[in-house]
Amino acid sequence: MEPMIDPAEIAAPAKYELTDQDRSMLDLAADYPDEAQLLNAVHALQMPATWYFAKLRQLIRTEAALAYDPVTVRRLDRTMTAHTKARRPYWEST
DSSP states (O other), rough: OSSOHHHHHHHHHHOEEEEHHHHHHHHHHHHHOOOHHHHHHHTTTOOHHHHHHEEEEHHHEEEEEEEEEEEEEHHHHHHHHHEEEEHOOOOOOO
């Protein structure tokens, strides 16, 4: 008897397609590689920075974003990972 659900379908994440807003967020991050400049650009758009960076963190984890702009996505991933590690308490830094 064959299983009703293919295990490969369970393990594979859902296919995510970039929206126009996602592309514009990645383009903005590509245009301003310096974090301070990017933050100023986000404020100039009157967009909440907390929302922008939270959405950007989710976005750079998608294959669609990596396919769209691999250089920017990898740079953002390195930068955000370094910030996360730097903010951990010393007893969790191992």
